Amino acid sequence: MRLLTKITLNLLxxxxxxxxxxxxxxxxxxxxQVDQNINLELEKSKRIVNHLLVSDQxxxxxxxxxxxxxxxxxxxxxxxxxxxxxTLIYNKAVNNYNLYRQLGYAYSINNQTYYxxxxxxxEETDRLIVRIVIIMNLMMILIIITLLIANRYxxxxxxxxxxxxxxxxxxxxxDSRMEFSLNNSDIKExxxxxxxLEKMTDRIKSxxxxxxxxxxxxxxxxxxxxxxxxxxxxxxxxxxxxxxxQYKIVADAYEASNRLSRLNKTxxxxxxxxxxxxxxxxxxxxxxxxxxxxxxxxxxxxxxKIKITRRFDDDVIIQMNPYLAEIMLVNLIxxxxxxxxxxxxxxxxxxxxxxxxxxxxxxxxxxxxxxFKRFHKSSSSPESLGLGLAIVQxxxxxxxxxxxxxxxxxxHIMHVEFGNRL
Amino acid sequence: xxxxxxxxxxxLSDSMVEYLSEEGHHCEAIYNYFNAIDKLGxxxxxxIVVDINLPDGNGLDLIRFIKKRSxxxxxxxxxxxxxxxxxxxxxxxxxxxxxxxxxxLAELNAHLKSINRRISYGGNNQIIMNEIKLIPDEHKAFVRxxxxxxxxxxxxxxxFFISNKNKVITKAGLAEYLWGDYMDLADSYDFIYTHIKNxxxxxxxxxxxxxxxxxxxxxxxxxxx
Numbered sequence: 001m002r003l004l005t006k007i008t009l010n011l012l013x014x015x016x017x018x019x020x021x022x023x024x025x026x027x028x029x030x031x032x033q034v035d036q037n038i039n040l041e042l043e044k045s046k047r048i049v050n051h052l053l054v055s056d057q058x059x060x061x062x063x064x065x066x067x068x069x070x071x072x073x074x075x076x077x078x079x080x081x082x083x084x085x086x087t088l089i090y091n092k093a094v095n096n097y098n099l100y101r102q103l104g105y106a107y108s109i110n111n112q113t114y115y116x117x118x119x120x121x122x123e124e125t126d127r128l129i130v131r132i133v134i135i136m137n138l139m140m141i142l143i144i145i146t147l148l149i150a151n152r153y154x155x156x157x158x159x160x161x162x163x164x165x166x167x168x169x170x171x172x173x174x175d176s177r178m179e180f181s182l183n184n185s186d187i188k189e190x191x192x193x194x195x196x197l198e199k200m201t202d203r204i205k206s207x208x209x210x211x212x213x214x215x216x217x218x219x220x221x222x223x224x225x226x227x228x229x230x231x232x233x234x235x236x237x238x239x240x241x242x243x244x245x246q247y248k249i250v251a252d253a254y255e256a257s258n259r260l261s262r263l264n265k266t267x268x269x270x271x272x273x274x275x276x277x278x279x280x281x282x283x284x285x286x287x288x289x290x291x292x293x294x295x296x297x298x299x300x301x302x303x304x305k306i307k308i309t310r311r312f313d314d315d316v317i318i319q320m321n322p323y324l325a326e327i328m329l330v331n332l333i334x335x336x337x338x339x340x341x342x343x344x345x346x347x348x349x350x351x352x353x354x355x356x357x358x359x360x361x362x363x364x365x366x367x368x369x370x371x372f373k374r375f376h377k378s379s380s381s382p383e384s385l386g387l388g389l390a391i392v393q394x395x396x397x398x399x400x401x402x403x404x405x406x407x408x409x410x411x412h413i414m415h416v417e418f419g420n421r422l
Numbered sequence: 423x424x425x426x427x428x429x430x431x432x433x434l435s436d437s438m439v440e441y442l443s444e445e446g447h448h449c450e451a452i453y454n455y456f457n458a459i460d461k462l463g464x465x466x467x468x469x470i471v472v473d474i475n476l477p478d479g480n481g482l483d484l485i486r487f488i489k490k491r492s493x494x495x496x497x498x499x500x501x502x503x504x505x506x507x508x509x510x511x512x513x514x515x516x517x518x519x520x521x522x523x524x525x526x527l528a529e530l531n532a533h534l535k536s537i538n539r540r541i542s543y544g545g546n547n548q549i550i551m552n553e554i555k556l557i558p559d560e561h562k563a564f565v566r567x568x569x570x571x572x573x574x575x576x577x578x579x580x581x582f583f584i585s586n587k588n589k590v591i592t593k594a595g596l597a598e599y600l601w602g603d604y605m606d607l608a609d610s611y612d613f614i615y616t617h618i619k620n621x622x623x624x625x626x627x628x629x630x631x632x633x634x635x636x637x638x639x640x641x642x643x644x645x646x647x
Contacts, residue, residue: 223502224431227524231437234527237590237640238444244638251592251640258594261524296601298573299616330601 004155008148015144022140027133034125035101039084042103045070045118053109053116068118069100075115079106089119098123161185165194172201174208175274212271219268226264229257266387269327270374273394278321286350287312289326293333306340306359309347316352318418320399328395331388332357332414339412347411358413368405423468423538427451428458428484429500430477434523438471441527442534455479462488469496469537471530474503474512482512489516496537500525526595532585551584552646553630565628575600576621583634583644592641618642 045068052058063070082105088097100119107114161183168182180201182194233254236242242250272278294301294308301308318325336346336359344360364371372393374386396403402417425442429435430453439449450467452458455476462470462484470488474481485497497517501508509520518540519533539547539558549556555564561577563570572580582599583591593611600614622634635643 220502223523224434227500227502228431228434228437230524231434231441231527234590234592234595235437235440237592238441247637248639254592254640255594257524258592262594265522296575297613299575299620300613303616 004152004159007155008152011148011151012144015147019140019144023133023137026136027129030129030132034129035084038101038120038122038125039103042084042101042118042120045120046103046105046116049116049118050107053107053114069120071117071119072114073117075106075113079113080104080115086122087119099126158185158187158190161187161190161194165190165197169197174201174205177276180205212274216268216271219264219271222260222264226257226261230254230261233257263387266391270387270391270394273324273391273398276398278324278398280321281319282322283317284320284322284325285315285317286325286329286355287314287316289329290333290348290350293330297333297337300337301346304337304340305343306337306346307344309345311348312350313352316350324395324398328392328416331392332416335359335388336412336414345411353418355416355418356413358411360410361412362410363407364412368407371405372403423447423534423541424466425449425469425471425534426458426461426465426467428453428455428470428472428476428481430454430473430475437527438530441531445531445534447534455481455484458484459487466493467495468541469498469534471498471500471534474499474501474508482508482515485512485515485517496534496541498530498533498537500530526592526598528582528586528589528591528595529599531589532582532599535585549581549584551587554580554584554625556581556584565625565630568628570624570628572621572624573617575617576624579617579621580625583642587644587646590637590641590643594641596641 048066049070052062084103087100087102089100091098099122101122103118105116107116165182182198185191233250236250336357339361340346340359341361347358349356372389374390393403400419404415406413425447427435427438427449432453435451439451442449452461455478472481472484488494498519499512499517500521500523502523512520518537553566563572563577563580578600593614596614626632633644635645637643
């Protein structure tokens, strides 16, 4: 649940509670006030009735004049105290009970004590109270709704910074050259969050760059000792008087140091691609390069009896660093030849928008997702460095190409989409 | 051929001197920029092998220095830096080749041989090795005046063998010479095997001696008896 929704719901439930409680309290308060008011009026009526009694002018017409409803009965019992109460009186006209407020008191005149009850209809005031309460309710509901909406809207404005931050972190790439900066916020929590995040990403970035630099330096420094080892081994191999066993030992060591050299060179290349150290893009004609590569692999293709199908648009030109273009194509084509079966097909589709290289072969034994991972290699070729496709992928990323793999009809297909960067 | 090797790493320099001396070259080794300028000022060399990163200077400046003179020698750059800019710059100011460390001595030797041919015969030459004749300009090979039709790689392979005759050539060295860096070279060995099988077959068919000896687990040797 979003925090905003949660806050809104909390607010809503609290306001509902207060609203209900408040309304009941309001009703009774109002009632009390009205009763007080009516009591005052009844007191006033009491004085009028007493005056009428004293002056012996009490009559129905007089009472009607004063809009009084009075009940006078002689009293023999002890005097009850003055009291106010609510009572229901049957009204014949509407065949219903009506609510009245009554003032009852004893009054003595001419040695005769009377119990006098003065009634005042509560019907109208009651109706008024109900109306007031209803109007108040409506007002309150309106206010709550307005508040909620206003709160939601203004919160959304305030939260914008937060969502912006989330979005930016989501898209954060430690490898990108883009400056990572978050929006300022006048809300302390968000400002704190952004500040901490910026500090964190700065640190991650500098750690990452340090590490990268370290690896690059190490790789470069390794080159010279490797060159020495290799050259010494090569000299050693030229000694004619070695026994086969000795040859074997030197050969194994030489092989290993060669692997290390290749690995190192490849890693340096990968780092360079990542560092965008191949800036110049030139128009490159992939068709020519592909043909050239196929030519250099001709012997192997013939020996494997691979049938090549070229579906080229010969005039396709892509903007790439020629060196990287060649590395990309070489690796893709070599893969397709290497993993091909005897008498298999090698189909190369080249159009303005994409390149597809397909080769026959049994299904992949591993997760296709791992194909482009560094050092991931099929068990069938332990000699392989497992970096070929990683390089291809890096090059594709560099130029914003999309590369993906699919397998259908016993054919492996590598797709490279050039996108809009033609 | 008189060769000056300018490389600050003494052990590596020694290896080069030893390998190239066996090939009959006269090699001199210099370990820093300052002495190199001295030597280059005084003597004439057929070829210079120069490292870019010298302790007291830049190899590229040495090349510029050499290039000012009327007779310029062949130049091969060896560098641990495999940056394209360096490579392009080096070749632009007149180097013949750019080898990235670690490189194979056989490869260096092959490049030197080709520079030697260019200098000695202006490139217009033939390589004759017993019954085999190569015409580098035309990429053609003959056995006793009969042309052997070779693929481009087979021709390069033969040239490489002849340049490093009587030396043990490793498969890795061959692969790198034929396909360059950055290839996942694992199965290049299969490729090499195929190439060599075909080359041998083609040569034998024309009655050539079987010079190419396999050295188990290691590579090959072009053996002249």
